[in-house]
Amino acid sequence: MATLNQILKSVIEKNPNEPEFHQAVEEVFDSVLPVLKNQRDYVDARLFERICEPERIVSFRVCWTDDRGQVQVNRGYRVQMNSALGPYKGGLRFHPSVNQSILKFLAFEQIFKNALTGLPLGAGKGGADFDPKGKSDGEVMRFCQAWMMEAYRHIGHFTDVPAGDIGVGEREIGYLFGTYKKIQNEFQGVLTGKGLDWGGSFLRPEATGYGLIHFAHFMLTEVDATLENKVCLVSGAGNVSQFAIEKLLQEGAKVVGFSDSTGFIHDPDGMTEDKLRFLKKIKNGQRKSISAFADNYKSAVFTPAGEKNIWTLPADCAFPCATQNELDENDAKTLQENGLTLLAEGANMPCTPKAINYLQRSKVLYGPGKASNAGGVAVSGLEMTQNRMGRYWSKQDLEKELRIIMKDIHEKCLETIATHGLTDQDYLNAANIGAFEKVANAMNAQGTV
Structure with missing residues (x-):
């Protein structure tokens, strides 16, 4: 037990002054502690510590010019958290509150959310401490172009596929996508949340x-x-x-x-x-x-x-x-x-x-976000599939797929509740345990990398 307690303590100590990330890690650790007690190979392989450690964090300067001709400086990020199940996948957040702790917490949550969808998706998150509110379209465009001028080196259709989040909608995705396409001279599904006429999917906004x-x-x-x-x-x-x-x-x-x-x-x-x-x-x-x-x-x-x-x-x-x-x-x-x-x-x-x-x-019936809000990344995953196929599905077909995925996530939670003897309707621990086991097993199978 002392060894298990040391796992969480070690993660917190290695990531000081990151309260949001600590909160996310502690919640999952509390859920999976019974699993770690019963699965000694998970502990021996240090799988929880490895899941908590991002595979890569990219931090970079973003310089852009506002409408007055003055140079502005922001900080951009991409946290590539886990690729055990597929390419890194997760949104971009443009908001003044963005920092490394928030993005690591979001990327950590994304691991388990993406695993629950049943789609081949790894986990990542990114963004910048830039506030699009009150900015002109020209300023937002110049910022997005400057962000992508650095980030394009680290993303790609089979490597890392960002999407939108707070402050990043179809307008911002358009500017980011156009810049990537110009730099790489390739039309590929490197971002999701694109417009319907240029590689996007029905039902993604919904x-x-x-x-x-x-x-x-x-x-x-x-x-x-x-x-x-x-x-x-x-x-x-x-x-x-x-x-x-x-x-x-x-x-x-x-x-x-x-x-x-x-x-x-x-x-x-x-x-x-x-x-x-x-x-x-x-x-x-x-x-x-x-x-x-x-x-x-x-x-x-x-x-x-x-x-x-x-x-x-x-x-x-x-x-x-x-x-x-x-x-x-x-x-x-x-x-x-x-x-x-x-x-x-x-x-x-x-x-x-x-x-x-x-x-x-x-x-009170409580639906944790890892399960209940996974619909967005699920349809992002379906957009990636459509981009690779070069054909697009109808809105009706996608809504059916979305409902099936959400039903499957719910059933996976119920299955985990039964398998692990959890309290009825304990969706929180069920979602955490079910997703953790899937990712941990994949990481174990792929060796110490």
């Missing part, structure tokens, strides 16, 4: 949000319930949130709250397709605060950030889709006391460890 609600559907099916008429909260107002709301409406749920960095909306009448179209217009086209939503609909009330948050609203189901650690233990208690029955993560690690512990103890 995939994470749709997949999240598919997974919630399967979770509720296990307890003989459905999403119909459930009162729901969805934090965030970006891509994942918008399409989670869209799929919830299709399932007959009532969405009464959503948020962005400026505050949250409470609309007791619930979202409609017309209201959702307006939300997409103000967030995607006009890039405004959601306060504009309340200006347009009398039933909606906007509460500024800092006063209270969206998790104070009563609801049956909650879907945190904004950012890491957005929901703490007090929020979890408030939600549970107000009648919460299910929480599924649309963002990466949006719940603090204490919040997760509370949800698990209170018997």
